Amino acid sequence: MTQRFDKLVALLQELFQLDQPDLDFGFYRVMHAKSAEVTQFLEKNLLPQVKAAFAQYQPADKAAIEKGDALEILARHPGPFDIIFCDIDKRDYPKVHPLMKPRLRAGGLFICDNMLWSGRVADAERQDDDTRGVRELTRLLYADTDLATTILPLRDGVSISLKAS
Numbered sequence: 668m669t670q671r672f673d674k675l676v677a678l679l680q681e682l683f684q685l686d687q688p689d690l691d692f693g694f695y696r697v698m699h700a701k702s703a704e705v706t707q708f709l710e711k712n713l714l715p716q717v718k719a720a721f722a723q724y725q726p727a728d729k730a731a732i733e734k735g736d737a738l739e740i741l742a743r744h745p746g747p748f749d750i751i752f753c754d755i756d757k758r759d760y761p762k763v764h765p766l767m768k769p770r771l772r773a774g775g776l777f778i779c780d781n782m783l784w785s786g787r788v789a790d791a792e793r794q795d796d797d798t799r800g801v802r803e804l805t806r807l808l809y810a811d812t813d814l815a816t817t818i819l820p821l822r823d824g825v826s827i828s829l830k831a832s
Contacts, residue, residue, distance in 0.1 A: 783824025
């Protein structure tokens with residue numbers, strides 16, 4: 668197995684909290700009851716299934732990986748995109764809104780990480796550029812009548828916006 672795959676498995680195990688039997692409620696109760704099966708899936712079955720899915724759908728002609736300034740890269744591509752994921756410098760979060768909106772197809776998703784920003788967005792005394800950037804993008808997303816937006820309290824907060832039109 669590759670180092671990247673091992674890292675993915677470790678992250679999934681951490682997410683599922685398989686090594687913490689004291690979490691005995693809801694989702695975690697199920698995960699602990701099935702931990703041997705989940706571990707086997709992660710270590711033995713996940714990689715072949717991912718490879719089979721990529722072989723079946725041949726995403727290479729539909730996806731590209733580019734390295735550089737995300738705002739400049741997005742500006743070069745007209746879209747439409749099904750999904751746009753944002754995890755850029757937080758101070759620049761508001762700049763992505765006018766770029767992503769015309770490039771996101773109707774029914775597409777705009778997903779943005781770190782939207783709770785370790786609780787800093789709720790602290791009125793926090794006025795650094797990064798915190799203000801996250802707050803402003805949140806305001807823009809919720810004010811945009813073409814988007815239905817929610818923030819999920821996963822890790823450091825993930826916003827999901829569905830473009831209606």
